[in-house]
Amino acid sequence: MKYRTYLLLGAPGSGKGTQGKILGTIPRLFHLSMGDVFRALDTRTPIGKKFIEFSSRGQLVPDEVTMELLRAHIGHLVGIHSFKPDIDALVLDGVPRNLPQAKIMKDMIDVRKVFHLSVSDQEQLVTRIRKRALKENRFDDANEETIRLRLVTYENESKPLLDFYGPKKVLTIDALQPPVNVVRDIVTAIVEG
Numbered sequence: 001m002k003y004r005t006y007l008l009l010g011a012p013g014s015g016k017g018t019q020g021k022i023l024g025t026i027p028r029l030f031h032l033s034m035g036d037v038f039r040a041l042d043t044r045t046p047i048g049k050k051f052i053e054f055s056s057r058g059q060l061v062p063d064e065v066t067m068e069l070l071r072a073h074i075g076h077l078v079g080i081h082s083f084k085p086d087i088d089a090l091v092l093d094g095v096p097r098n099l100p101q102a103k104i105m106k107d108m109i110d111v112r113k114v115f116h117l118s119v120s121d122q123e124q125l126v127t128r129i130r131k132r133a134l135k136e137n138r139f140d141d142a143n144e145e146t147i148r149l150r151l152v153t154y155e156n157e158s159k160p161l162l163d164f165y166g167p168k169k170v171l172t173i174d175a176l177q178p179p180v181n182v183v184r185d186i187v188t189a190i191v192e193g
């Protein structure tokens with residue numbers, strides 16, 4: 001059985017996490033942020049060290065490690081009946097993040113809609129990421145060079161997912177609108193199914 005899934009896709013700083021958290025408060029929607037799963041790891045473990053190694057360079061953690069962690073994490077959530085796949089839909093934030101991951105996840109998720117949080121002005125993203133770094137103590141957002149590398153990684157590796165899922169599934173939303181308008185656009189699309 002595949003998990004009914006909505007994807008949040010957007011550059012770092014586009015508001016995926018904010019939207020994901022809001023959507024996750026709606027009954028029957030289950031928010032899962034891959035970045036949050038990585039950040040919760042014990043940094044003394046081999047996988048925790050891998051995360052620090054790659055994220056501090058603005059790069060993606062290798063697919064094999066990421067997919068194994070994701071499967072284990074979802075398995076755990078199902079096991080403790082936190083995520084209930086028969087009645088809940090997944091809202092995935094930050095995964096899949098490139099084409100190989102999307103292909104690996106094909107047998108796991110039934111993607112109903114992809115919400116593309118679009119920011120036309122790259123400098124706005126940099127400003128938003130800098131503000132977040134101050135508030136949330138995120139080392140991968142701490143310096144300008146890493147921020148730029150994260151944005152390049154998004155352009156090169158994550159953006160091709162828009163073509164992979166295609167125009168029927170992708171809804172592009174202006175992420176610079178007030179957050180409540182972004183929520184409205186996403187929720188309307190989910191309701192209209």
Ligand code: AMP
Pocket residue numbers: 012034035036038054055056058059060061062066093094095096097101140150
């Ligand atoms: P995020 O909070 O989503 O921007 O993720 C922070 C960092 O975690 C990224 O820069 C990556 O190093 C790592 N990461 C998060 N999601 C993935 C993923 N799906 N694949 C590989 N690395 C990821």
